[in-house]
Amino acid sequence: MIAVINFLNSNVLWGLFAIAIPIIIHLFNLRRVKRVEFSNTSLLRRVKEESSAKRKPVELLILMSRVLGVVLLILTFARPVYKDAQNDLSLQGEVLLYLDNSFSLSVKDQGGQSAFDNAYNLSQDLVNAYPDGTIFRFIENAYSNSIATEFTKSSLTDNLTEVQQVGVDRSFEEISNRQKGQSISGDVYLVSDFQNSQGLNLLSADTTSNYFLVPAMGSDYSNVFVDSVFLQNTFLSGSVTNLLKVRLRRNDRSIDQVNLKLYIDERLSGTNQISFGEDLIVDYDFEIPIADQAINEIRISLDDPGLAFDNDYYLVINQLDKIRVLELYESNTPSFVSSLFDDNELFQFERGNSNALDNQQIESADFIIINQLSAYSNQLSNAIAGSIDNDKTILVIPSEKIAARELNRLGLSVVGDTRQRVDLDVPNYENPFFEGVFVENSQNLEMPDASILYRLVNEELSYLTFKNGRSFLSKVLSDGSLFFFTSSFDENLTTFPNHALFVPVLYKLALGSKANLSNLYYSTDDETIVYPISGQNKNNIYALRRDDVSLIPDQRQEENRLIMEIPKDQISAGHYELVLNDIAIGTLAFNIPKEESDIHSIDFDYLAELSAASNVTLLNNAGGQSVGEEIRSGIDGIPLWKYALLGALLFLFLEIILIRYL
Secondary structure (H helix, E strand, O other), X not given: OOOEEXXXXXXXXXXXXXXXXXXXXXXXXXXOOOOOOOOOOHHHHHHHHHHHHHHHHHHXXXXXXXXXXXXXXXXXXXXXXXXXXXXXXXXXXXXXXXXXXXXXXHOEOOOOOEHHHHHHHHHHHHHHHOOOOOEEEEEEOOOOOOOOOOEOHHHHHHHHOOOOOEOOOOOHHHHHHHHHHOOOOOEEEEEEOOOOOOOHHHHHHOOOOEEEEEEOOOXXXXXXXXXXXXXXXXXXXXXXXXXXXXXXXXXXXXXXXXXXXXXXXXXXXXXXXXXXXXXXXXXEEEEOOXXXXXXXXXXXXXXXXXXXXXXXXXXXXXXXXOEEEEEEEOOXXXXXXHHHHOOOOOXXXXXXXXXXXXXXXXXXXXXXXXXXXXXXXXXXXXXXXXXXXXXXXXXXXXXXXXOXXXXXXXXXXXXXXOOOEEEEOOOOOOOHHHOOOOOOOOOOOOOOEEEOOEEEOOEEXXXXXXXXXXXXXXXXXXXXXXXXXXXXXXXXXXXXXXXXXXXXHHHHHHHOOOXXXXXXXXXXXXXXXXEEOOOOOOOOOEEEEEOOEEEOOEEEEEOOEEEXXXXXXXXXXXXXXXXXXXXXXXXXXXXXXXXXXXXOOOOHHHHHHHOOOOOEEEOOOOOOOOHHHHHHHHHOOEEOHHHHHHHHHXXXXXXXHHHHHO
């Protein structure tokens, strides 16, 4: 594109005829006068001729100054603009504005202005840069209005004043999908701190729209935040110790120490001062008091002098999604398994007679115990093979009388063993399977004994062994989670079911069968959450309540589980009661996504790389212009009237100097 200068008020150029005025004045000053002769004026004549010779160049300079002053003054009112390929934005008549109002924009600059204030000002600036009559559409993280709503320049300016920061982050892929869902094209402005750049690389593929990246960032971004929290043991039991493991992270090294506090039901339960030293990550454990292992609301508090929006972290450890345990038994099977799992708040226990298998029972179970069956039918072996493929956990406890070839039908490779009765060896305390089971790791622990009936050939990992090195409990080498005891649990063959180790071992196997046993907390931008309920009644309508605010999310019930679609635009960090018929039946905790807390500087190099595409433009203040000026320059060109006015004033001043001193 060739560089050109346009005039926004070209009609004013007719005023250039005004340059005739100083020319006429100059000509009148040169008119001839009548000569009067005196006899004694020869000296004066010579002086006058010399003065006239000097005066003519000065008068020409004065004329030029006047002419150029008038020309530049006329050009000032004609509003000249300069435009070339560098500042041609080829703007369209419809505009979509995305304003990032997530909490990551809480960082402040040296003047105390937050990045969100900066983003707001930039948004107002670019809206004002467009001419009246432009159609605007608007979107922010809370989705408080429909993207299909059309705004005028005035109404969008008013709407921007009502936008508040929310604990919801949106990827640019989400924004793009929402835009495409409404078939919106035109000029798309993304005003953000670009902490979440997911989907930005897809912008260049959409050639129907012009994308403008508008960075907004404060300079002070030091922050300490909770990276993750989890229980050492995924279940609570009075006989097993439990720790709440907290991981803290800082995004730079300017903050070295913070005070960490644990509140249980708003009672201070623990506190400590955490020092990072040279690390960016530090872990700390809070012991959960036994008296408080009931329904609890937990809050972790940080005294972080940096950003305050993420200084409180909310947890709930009371409600666990029950694990479906199925025991397949025969008429003479001992009842120790049912006494262990039945009537336990952690498990939903069922028994299924192997002579009348219910495939639906097997499909819905998380943990299947094949307890001392004398034979395995084709139906059972096929169902177990399918369960392994579906990532269910299978535990096989063999019968004393079953043949090895029957066991092999379940994917086991076993042979008969010595049937020698041997004591079990002390567990390997380094094995994560036993983490939290023992108060202290003693090598003098009294262990049960058992008869070695079988030896597992396709063993992947041994959890419990005999003192002679043979395996007692092993994980089978397979694509799924198949476990095998090498001894029957008959009383005349082992003392293991009566030993204190029996309960935590079977609980660990059961709890390991469910990847997401329970959520201590959810993120405010989680779209779907699952909550266990007792029974199922599709007429029940559940609500989330916090203080005086009550939300009724979209919901459905499946197999004693409540599945809720969370309204991300309305959920904030904190504890919410799950309410049915105005009665609280449980508690859920929500926290701001940690991505909002892990704040970092904008990668301008990456944004500049994206702007190499023909339909992507990076707008910033690097050239000394505001965003509004950049946009106006893209619409009309770079305004030159200021320079024309300065030139006119300069030549006026030059004229005064010439007249006064020459």
